[in-house]
Amino acid sequence: MADLIGGLEAWSVAEFLRRSVWAYPLVNWLHIIAIGFLITSAILMDLRILGLGRGIDASVVVRHLRPVAAIALVVAIAAGFLLFAVKAGDYARNPVFLTKMGLLALAILNAALFTSFRAHRDRHSAGARAMAAFSILLWLSVALAGRLIAYVE
């Protein structure tokens, strides 16, 4: 594990980002923009499942927003990985960062379970609603933990 972290920090891309006054803020920007798309689309789907906006069929909402959320998730993870690489050793020791990763894993697992169980087909099921509510809580918590990483060592 320590070798992996050390290798990541020695990676030429990490070294470049560490010292670049423009590339690092740009990657940071990309990370935040992707998170904006991800959390917005995820929560809009969750709210529809919880009963908001009954005028639009839930399956239509999910069909349009799920790809947005999926692409945004990939971009957010890619940009986040670059930000992590810059100070991998510090983040790997940071309890808030580790908490964020745990919450992120739960949020992705929750979304994957929801999709595989096709819970949205029965939008009135208590299970679907519980997962949607849990999803909102998880994504907001992931964002909060992410914001707090910088304030803890």
Next chain:
Amino acid sequence: MQQARRKLLSLLAATALAAACVPALAHHGWSWTGEEFFELTGTLTDIYVGNPHATLELDVDGVVWRVELAPLNQTLNAGFDETAVALGAEVTVIGHRSLDPNEPRMKAVRVIVGDKTYDVYPDRAVELPSP
């Protein structure tokens, strides 16, 4: 009535949570530092000039102080980077220390290495005697 009360309670809980977070937010800007200038001299044990924050670690009589510098571009513009000082060298830092007297942490305005002076916050360094 019941609902209003529940709302009030959750608002209180949220406020308490936010308040609990405040001591941890001692990192960005100057909100976490005191008004007075503070000077510290110690042995350099670590230097990091890069994103997201440039920092130094100074050993002062066995206590390791964490010294935050300016944002990367501003620190580099002041002419300060890893080539300016070697580990083990004596470094003097003038800036503002943490409001928490038990926290060995400060934010630098000026870094002095030997006869060289680096004003990483030139706008604030004008209040200091010129080197």
